Amino acid sequence: MPAFHEFERLFPKEPLLGPSALETHPRILAVLAHPDDESFGMGGTLAFYAWSGAQVFLVCATNGDLGEVAPEFLHGYASVVERRKAELCKAAESLGLAGVYMLGYRDSGMPGSPDNQHPQALAAAPLDEVAARVTQYIRLLRPHVVLTFDPIGGYRHPDHIVAHHATVKAFHAAADSQVYPSDLAPYQPQKLYFHLISRTFLRLGVILMRLFGKDPKRFGRNGDINLAALAKEDFPVHAQISYRLVEKQRKAAALAHASQMSGPGVAGGVFERILRFFGSKDQFMRAYPAPEPGLHESDLLADVRI
Numbered sequence: 460m461p462a463f464h465e466f467e468r469l470f471p472k473e474p475l476l477g478p479s480a481l482e483t484h485p486r487i488l489a490v491l492a493h494p495d496d497e498s499f500g501m502g503g504t505l506a507f508y509a510w511s512g513a514q515v516f517l518v519c520a521t522n523g524d525l526g527e528v529a530p531e532f533l534h535g536y537a538s539v540v541e542r543r544k545a546e547l548c549k550a551a552e553s554l555g556l557a558g559v560y561m562l563g564y565r566d567s568g569m570p571g572s573p574d575n576q577h578p579q580a581l582a583a584a585p586l587d588e589v590a591a592r593v594t595q596y597i598r599l600l601r602p603h604v605v606l607t608f609d610p611i612g613g614y615r616h617p618d619h620i621v622a623h624h625a626t627v628k629a630f631h632a633a634a635d636s637q638v639y640p641s642d643l644a645p646y647q648p649q650k651l652y653f654h655l656i657s658r659t660f661l662r663l664g665v666i667l668m669r670l671f672g673k674d675p676k677r678f679g680r681n682g683d684i685n686l687a688a689l690a691k692e693d694f695p696v697h698a699q700i701s702y703r704l705v706e707k708q709r710k711a712a713a714l715a716h717a718s719q720m721s722g723p724g725v726a727g728g729v730f731e732r733i734l735r736f737f738g739s740k741d742q743f744m745r746a747y748p749a750p751e752p753g754l755h756e757s758d759l760l761a762d763v764r765i
């Protein structure tokens with residue numbers, strides 16, 4: 460196994476894991492796209508499993524270059540990326556993550572923006588290149604369960620969609636030494652889940668926006684999220700994870716991303732209250748093993764052999 464420094468670990472600063480620790484804890488790896496996806500999306504679930512004793516790792520594909528950051532948040536930071544990485548470290552600490560690794564791609568912006576074409580953009584990278592890199596992290600960290608975005612990247616963000624496809628490829632490639640070969644031993648994780656934005660939550664969002672005279676087709680800071688269309692996309696919910704016990708940690712992680720607080724994943728205000736109304740639960744669709752009809756899990760580690 461190569462030394463950790465050959466991989467780009469952002470958090471923690473000091474090596475945390477010994478080989479014995481790796482053998483005894485359940486391990487979960489989330490592969491996401493931007494610094495803040497881990498807190499605004501499935502943060503409750505990540506915090507819950509870290510709290511319950513699992514080692515929870517994050518691979519973050521981009522540096523979040525295009526997150527809008529007001530000038531007051533840049534004091535003491537050389538760039539937007541530096542600020543967002545610092546926020547990610549703080550969030551990782553709140554969530555109790557065992558490690559955060561960066562792929563270092565450039566944020567691609569929303570669909571159709573010129574940033575999609577930037578040579579360093581995640582959306583412009585060959586899918587096999589991204590999948591090969593995610594595969595190496597699966598072989599390095601040997602997670603029992605892998606989590607990523609749903610097939611439409613939650614709200615059709617091109618970086619989320621790339622992270623989804625690369626993770627699905629990597630999940631199936633990691634056990635085959637012939638695919639994306641490396642010095643690391645092949646490894647097959649046992650379960651793969653896609654995080655879902657609650658459709659009830661989205662539908663309620665559409666109703667509320669109409670009620671307040673806003674266009675639900677133009678949600679988010681830049682008005683580029685079509686909430687009405689998203690609410691109509693239906694994915695089966697195979698697992699619901701309650702994170703009521705770690706609500707404080709999830710909230711602290713979301714607040715760590717202070718520079719991003721007025722984006723689509725707002726941690727304060729009305730949407731936060733709606734989230735709590737829904738009972739502090741995250742929803743997931745199971746991709747592997749193939750779900751049996753009527754599957755309804757309340758634990759992502761159910762039937763996992765450690």
Ligand SMILES: [Zn+2]
Pocket residue numbers: 492493496616619
């Ligand atoms: Zn994102």
